[in-house]
Amino acid sequence: xxxxxxxVLAPLIIAGLVxxxxxxxxxxxxxxxxxxxxxxxLSPEQETQLGLQSYRQVLAQEDVLTGGPEVDLVTRVAQxxxxxxxxxARQMDWQVSVVRSPQVNAFxxxxxxxxxxxxxxxxxxxxxxxxxxxxxxxxxxxxxxxAQRLFQSQMANTLMQGAxxxxxxxxxxxxxxxxxxxxxxxxxxxxxxxxxSREHESEADAVGLLYMARAGYDPRESVGFWQRMAEASQGxxxxxxxxxxxxxxxxxxxxxxxxxxxxxxxxxxxxxxxx
Numbered sequence: 001x002x003x004x005x006x007x008v009l010a011p012l013i014i015a016g017l018v019x020x021x022x023x024x025x026x027x028x029x030x031x032x033x034x035x036x037x038x039x040x041x042l043s044p045e046q047e048t049q050l051g052l053q054s055y056r057q058v059l060a061q062e063d064v065l066t067g068g069p070e071v072d073l074v075t076r077v078a079q080x081x082x083x084x085x086x087x088x089a090r091q092m093d094w095q096v097s098v099v100r101s102p103q104v105n106a107f108x109x110x111x112x113x114x115x116x117x118x119x120x121x122x123x124x125x126x127x128x129x130x131x132x133x134x135x136x137x138x139x140x141x142x143x144x145x146x147a148q149r150l151f152q153s154q155m156a157n158t159l160m161q162g163a164x165x166x167x168x169x170x171x172x173x174x175x176x177x178x179x180x181x182x183x184x185x186x187x188x189x190x191x192x193x194x195x196x197s198r199e200h201e202s203e204a205d206a207v208g209l210l211y212m213a214r215a216g217y218d219p220r221e222s223v224g225f226w227q228r229m230a231e232a233s234q235g236x237x238x239x240x241x242x243x244x245x246x247x248x249x250x251x252x253x254x255x256x257x258x259x260x261x262x263x264x265x266x267x268x269x270x271x272x273x274x275x
Contacts, residue, residue: 033143041150050111062100064097082138094114101117105120106137114134136204138208209259214268
């Protein structure tokens, strides 16, 4: 009779206990705009330090514009948006740079370091369109999404290491070990990591929409911007379940659902009232 194959659970149990320690030992952050609570792996000071380091590395490798209409435009939008980010940005040291590049891209690093590539300006088309993408990127920083993703990655890695050790110490055929580990890895990616990334993107859309409205930019312009982004991607976006970002149609529908509150903020800003 063939002997029964074994799967050793002890390393996986230990990994689970380590995850519990990581979870309860981490900082709990509540987004002041959305009320969503999350755990973060870094302090605001650590985020600022890492963001500044990455910012310097990016600028050292790129063709950074020092003046001109593109710089004036991006700086103006950044200043208007930064002025309405509120308590979430009290520790931010906002800085913005414009990079000459055909890339359709912009990002904001932890701590408030913003980089805008000139390739995105034709897609933005208008100042409000640019405020859409810049507000979105700045919302990633104020929402501390980088520190949240690092925390999620640490927990997932801990569990994966425990699973790998459990499989390695067990008495299972090599092909069965590979199947188990592949299933665990796929489950972590498609069931945990990618959904969290899409949640962060949707939250940045929501918060960025409020920022642009408070800064006096018509939030309805955001829909046109993302429609143009969809056209610029030329269908190259992967299926939503396999992507870190929501599908363009999903993003646009979510923005439309959020629009009533954003328009209210926009009208208050236009009337000179405090949001």
